[in-house]
Amino acid sequence: MDPVIVVGAGPVGLTLALALARQGVPSVVLDETPGGDPPRAARTVVLREDTAALVERLAGVPLDRAGLRWTGWRSLRRKQVTNEVVFSDPAVASGDTWAAARGAKGAGAGVRGAGGGSRDPEVAASGGSGTGSGDPGAVLDSAAAAGPAPLHIAQHLLTGALRAAAAREPLIELAVDSRLDAVEQEATGVTAHTRGPQGTWWRGSYLVGCDGPRSTVRKLQDIRFPGRTAVERYAVAALRTDLPRPAEAFLHRMPPWRTTGPFAGEITARPLPDGVWRLDWLLPPGKDLVTPELLLARIRETLTGWTGEATPAYELLDTGVHTVHHRLARRWRAGRVFLAGDAAHLLGSCGTHGLDEGLRDADNLAWKLATVWHHGPHETLLDSYQTERRASVSARLRAADQALPVLRGGGGLRAYLPGAARGQDALLRDGHLGRGALGAPGAYTASPLAAPHCDAEVPVDTPVGGQVTDVPVTAEDGAIVPLRERLGRGALLVVLVAPGSQVWERRHWVGAGIMPRLAAAVTALPHPAELLVAERYPGAAPHTVLLVRPDGHLVTALNGVRPADLYTAAEATLGGPAHTTTHAEAGAR
Template identity: 75%
Template structure:
């Protein structure tokens, strides 16, 4: 089989190449640049827990030293804590948009509820407490798990780590100074032509366009890219200075020194390593030129406003203007050609992260391409089609949520019309996008996926609904070692996890031949796709002897009570879009 051709050597394209290599699929990355990225501290990315883990798994390197995990998210309008969100300052407008008599609660699971006068209220996703006074109180139960912090990392650092990992990978070839200008496909593969000093023809089994907003691949396939232009615009500066908040990101929605409009002064600060901060100022609508004098003025007045004294010493390292567009490609697949990342979608308003979604595209697509590549005659069209159906639906919902919330948050209107019967603060809507929660930022769930398993008599509910990413619990691998569940993902194999309390204190050889294990092991061996059998002491919401079937990208297929070989086989076939048994070759 010919390699997969990947057009574009940004984070999405490089991640896809690594993900395919981990599943023994060769690829060629067409890089129209020189093979290295210009250092730009004003061009950064925010990665959620799942995408951070994906990059760490593929590169084999922890990202803690390359970026900064936020220990908190601070808003200068009121004092509250919501997971990694900290509101600080004077209590502003009532969160329900009324007279302040209504309370507000956010459950640790992400649910919202109303209280009276700041009393305790249960949120839809867990227990919560009301707003209370400005000087007191945290939203969410005291001592509750704050959850994972987002990672803030310079994009050139991220691509440098990915390139270093690719340099050690024999299954990946990176062709620099290779700009795509033609694509042809037939029943057995794709032919691509590049121009430049090393212009030539390339032959591949599939081609994936990861070549950004102006995607040549998308244009060559005549795929429309409708949406909204310049939804929001930000002035950006990266500088080295000392701020009062160690390791916390900061959101100041209505600074008192900026009074020219509801969005004139909103500023965000995110920490980077070595005392560097990225500051973003939301610009008013229009195309006014952002001059160096204007930017320096913003820096000085913001730093002075935050410290309350004279402008602290700072070193301006990089500047720029970031314009947010909202666009969604009509199709993400055209025969053997696919789109991923910014070539397929653009988003970024209200704290949403386009790169984060692009990395999730690669995680979804890689295992499906690998299955098709290893079984070229296996009729994998339905499985490949599911990439567009799953990922486009998730991103479309994200864009729709942002478009609905934008006039509410930016216009300053009340929120009752958006969520009838509840009160949701503007700060909280922004926090969802910035922290990866709710409809703006939470990991996508493929609830309506064509790969969904049918409901069986053996099916049982657990804390993770079908189609959602699984929890990262400790599991016992086949060699008897204890590992994180997430470490076993991305290898092309399905995961079958048995919940068996007490097994952790015994050597694997003692319980592999006891109880239901022999029957489960036989059922796993008979599945129509390679699968790894793992055991865990416990899983959220799962009773003992629950069997979980998990896709290679970490989304739950089904949970079943006990060992039911026929039901497990049926669920596996559904997850592969194969209703009939298929033989796997590699």
């Protein structure tokens, strides 16, 4: 069968190609550039726990060597009456912030990365002048409530790690200087033409457009891309300097030193290795010109405000203006052609980051393409990509659109209501840290692949359709590995919760109790599956059996070994009995 054609060699396209290769599917990646991503210090990305784990699994290297996980997030607001600067956390009720700060001691220990080191837990309880302005304040670290810290990394380093992994993969062909200009579909495949020094025709089984906001694939398929333009604008600077708490990110909602003018909004600072920081200043609506002189003045003002002293020495590395758009493609599939990443959606306000969703697109689509590539066309399975992913991104866009008036509405009566500022802080923190409706990974609760309810189904802490928790599991070879390490191999995962199993060698219990019956049920499933055993899983009773998709989303949790129910759930996960749709039917979608 012909390879999958991936258009675009950015993080999403390379992730998709690597995910396909991991499942035995060859691909051709069409890269319109000469190869590589030019270094830009101010062009960085933030990955959440699940997407960072996905990239590290596919790239084969821990990205912390190139990026930096920050320990927490400090969110500032100014009280309306006292003008006091407060470091606030939504998990802390109003009251004695100093006592709350002492209670947060040690919450953010342990930073990994070339530019990090470990954060001193005593700092969180120190209180004192958080901004250097003389205003008293208390520091509350939100790392414990947020879970694993986000990974902040320069995009060219991320792309470079993925490109290096793709170059080592024999199932991936990287075609540089290849700009797409035509796509043709037939009943058995798709043909793409590229222009350039070696312009040619490429034959593929499917084609996926990962070619960014101005997607040629989307335009060639005449797919509309409605939405909102310039939802937010930020002035951006990357610089090397010494700042307080070098492993923490700062979010200054209303800095006490701010002035009027185009830089009067909130300021975000995120650390990178080697003493480099990315600073973002929220700009007001409109098209005010950000001149170099104005940007330099705000850099000096901001650094002075943070340190409370004369402007510290700094080296300016890069600048730019980042404009956030909100758009969602009407269709993500046209026959054998799919869209993913920025070609399918744009988002990024309120601290959210679109790359997270693009990587989740690739993870969702890869196992479905791999299944049909190996086992034959299955239209329900392929259609589920658009249904699941478009609904998930649409929910995040809707949440951001609802939050923007609250965060940027200018105050009014809402600003004087009790808890209003705390609620605004929580919204921003959700977006930045990947929590809640703004930032948490979506759950495919209304998926066409959902298993029918059965009497043996039991609740666990992960909702059906949600991402499973990364717990240690014992694999079939006896190795104890993280659950996420077994994802993305094309197989379903069947996880038995068996407390005490890791105390004994696998050979002592693999043939005892319910294991033989469960192993036989797994072997009989309509798709390759791997049997894993976990000591525990959040909210699961002993002998609970979890069925997990190759992309890590929970299909069902069953009370014990139920071969018939397990088979039915696995069949539903694959879209039910296979049905091949004609090209005319598929092209009309």
